[in-house]
Amino acid sequence: xxxxxxxxxxxxxxxxxxxxxxxxxxxxxxxxxxxxxxxxxxxxxxxxxxxxxxxxxxxxxxxxxxxxxxxxxxxxxxxxxxxxxxxxxxxxxxxxxxxxxxxxxxxxxxxxxxxxxxxxxxxxxxxxxxxxxxxxxxxxxxxxxxxxxxxxxxxxxxxxxxxxxxxxxxxxxxxxxxxxxxxxxxxxxxxxxxxxxxxxxxxxxxxxxxxxxxxxxxxxxxxxxxxxxxxxxx
Amino acid sequence: xxxxxxxxxxxxxxxxxxxxxxxxxxxxxxxxxxxxxxxxxxxxxxxxxxxxxxxxxxxxxxxxxxxxxxxxxxxxxxxxxxxxxxxxxxxxxxxxxxxxxxxxxxxxxxxxxxxxxxxxxxxxxxxxxxxxxxxxxxxxxxxxxxxxxxxxxxxxxxxxxxxxxxxxxxxxxxxxxxxxxxxxxxxxxxxxxxxxxxxxxxxxxxxxxxxxxxxxxxxxxxxxxxxxxxxxxxxxxxxxxxxxxxxxxxxxxxxxxxxxxxxxxxxxxxxxxxxxxxxxxxxxxxxxxxxxxxx
Numbered sequence: 001x002x003x004x005x006x007x008x009x010x011x012x013x014x015x016x017x018x019x020x021x022x023x024x025x026x027x028x029x030x031x032x033x034x035x036x037x038x039x040x041x042x043x044x045x046x047x048x049x050x051x052x053x054x055x056x057x058x059x060x061x062x063x064x065x066x067x068x069x070x071x072x073x074x075x076x077x078x079x080x081x082x083x084x085x086x087x088x089x090x091x092x093x094x095x096x097x098x099x100x101x102x103x104x105x106x107x108x109x110x111x112x113x114x115x116x117x118x119x120x121x122x123x124x125x126x127x128x129x130x131x132x133x134x135x136x137x138x139x140x141x142x143x144x145x146x147x148x149x150x151x152x153x154x155x156x157x158x159x160x161x162x163x164x165x166x167x168x169x170x171x172x173x174x175x176x177x178x179x180x181x182x183x184x185x186x187x188x189x190x191x192x193x194x195x196x197x198x199x200x201x202x203x204x205x206x207x208x209x210x211x212x213x214x215x216x217x218x219x220x221x222x223x224x225x226x227x228x229x230x231x232x233x234x
Numbered sequence: 235x236x237x238x239x240x241x242x243x244x245x246x247x248x249x250x251x252x253x254x255x256x257x258x259x260x261x262x263x264x265x266x267x268x269x270x271x272x273x274x275x276x277x278x279x280x281x282x283x284x285x286x287x288x289x290x291x292x293x294x295x296x297x298x299x300x301x302x303x304x305x306x307x308x309x310x311x312x313x314x315x316x317x318x319x320x321x322x323x324x325x326x327x328x329x330x331x332x333x334x335x336x337x338x339x340x341x342x343x344x345x346x347x348x349x350x351x352x353x354x355x356x357x358x359x360x361x362x363x364x365x366x367x368x369x370x371x372x373x374x375x376x377x378x379x380x381x382x383x384x385x386x387x388x389x390x391x392x393x394x395x396x397x398x399x400x401x402x403x404x405x406x407x408x409x410x411x412x413x414x415x416x417x418x419x420x421x422x423x424x425x426x427x428x429x430x431x432x433x434x435x436x437x438x439x440x441x442x443x444x445x446x447x448x449x450x451x452x453x454x455x456x457x458x459x460x461x462x463x464x465x466x467x468x469x470x471x472x473x474x475x476x477x478x479x480x481x482x483x484x485x486x487x488x489x490x491x492x493x494x495x496x497x498x499x500x501x502x503x504x505x506x507x508x509x510x511x512x513x514x515x516x517x518x519x520x521x522x523x524x525x526x527x528x529x
Binding site for chain 2: 071072076082088092100
């Protein structure tokens with residue numbers, strides 16, 4: 001079953017399109033990466049899927065439903081969990097309050113996943129009463145992931161999970177996302193330019209250049225460093 | 235001793251008026267970034283609703299005050315839907331719209347009810363000492379002001395609405411992408427700010443003359459408190475009300491009310507000259523510095 005598909009999606013800021021006629025489709029249970037160098041439009045793609053940016057053309061279909069005209073909050077409530085780039089947690093809310101904000105992401109009633117989140121990231125339970133802004137970079141990334149997971153999303157969107165996080169934690173986070181996908185069956189779409197993350201996480205990849213999809217890579221091609229390197233800043 | 239008591243009562247009233255008048259403005263500005271220039275008129279509407287409930291409907295005073303809070307909250311919701319909603323993110327537009335609204339409200343009330351209202355009685359009686367007597371209501375007012383600050387603190391730190399509102403101020407885009415209905419947060423916030431303005435009007439109705447143009451005075455006072463208070467709504471309003479209330483009380487006690495108002499503005503200019511982000515901007519910096527030295 002196709003969870004998310006974009007057909008001919010064009011979007012940008014003002015009159016300058018950043019994304020041009022993007023086509024992609026993600027099946028249930030997959031982990032799909034969109035790879036590309038800085039400035040190719042990866043974050044813009046994420047914002048268009050979440051609904052923070054309105055496309056000027058094309059259709060976004062989620063869970064069999066056209067959501068192109070839906071606001072970001074309505075899309076989130078239909079089960080899309082978003083993990084923004086960098087450390088976009090709420091710094092002045094406690095860890096526990098940050099997690100509670102994720103409860104809105106809930107397509108099917110009142111399921112919450114605090115137990116699973118605390119199992120994955122015990123540090124979040126230890127520091128539940130602390131302000132989010134006092135956590136280290138890696139812990140903030142864990143909090144952002146935990147926050148998106150608490151509402152039991154059907155689709156998880158990650159915007160460059162490796163950005164601003166030290167390498168040892170990047171590895172752990174990539175493995176955690178794989179584990180989440182295995183155990184909960186959550187479908188994952190992520191954008192990234194870190195080779196290690198892509199190789200650990202992705203079942204397959206789209207390669208982006210200058211706002212369009214230029215290539216599709218199978219898992220064998222992802223494993224082949226030479227094949228994928230041309231799409232990254234290596 | 236006697237003069238000290240007079241001063242203390244004067245201070246209690248000055249502090250209460252400043253805090254009660256400002257807290258609604260502070261919430262609306264702090265969370266929505268909207269400067270509501272009709273805030274004084276919301277206070278006026280609250281005072282009128284109290285008088286209307288007490289004299290025209292024959293309700294007990296407490297019920298009239300509760301009616302005033304309900305009326306201003308509902309009025310705020312309507313105003314948000316019809317006017318404020320269209321100006322989000324455009325500060326100057328919202329200022330022009332609310333300035334226009336303030337004129338319509340004060341002139342409209344003049345047409346509707348004339349220039350003055352019968353007074354409502356001041357509850358709780360008086361206490362006498364020496365040649366003076368003071369209304370106990372002034373003490374009650376100060377308690378109410380503190381209770382409002384505590385209530386607002388509780389609202390923003392302990393309730394679901396409060397946490398959503400704070401998430402929305404910190405990062406609106408992320409809040410929306412997590413499913414928070416930010417439009418609803420804004421309309422609730424405006425209604426709460428309006429209700430607090432109505433409460434201020436209701437509580438002040440027994441001790442001030444209720445007129446259609448009374449709002450202007452309170453707008454200036456609220457503004458000064460919010461500017462001096464800085465970014466933190468509760469701590470800022472409390473500290474700034476405490477500081478400016480003291481200045482106001484001392485100067486008014488010695489030189490009269492006009493001098494009190496002038497000195498209030500001078501103190502504000504001085505505070506802003508040295509602490510651009512108000513008293514709580516300063517306390518935040520001190521706290522950060524202490525935290526850094528501590529580690």
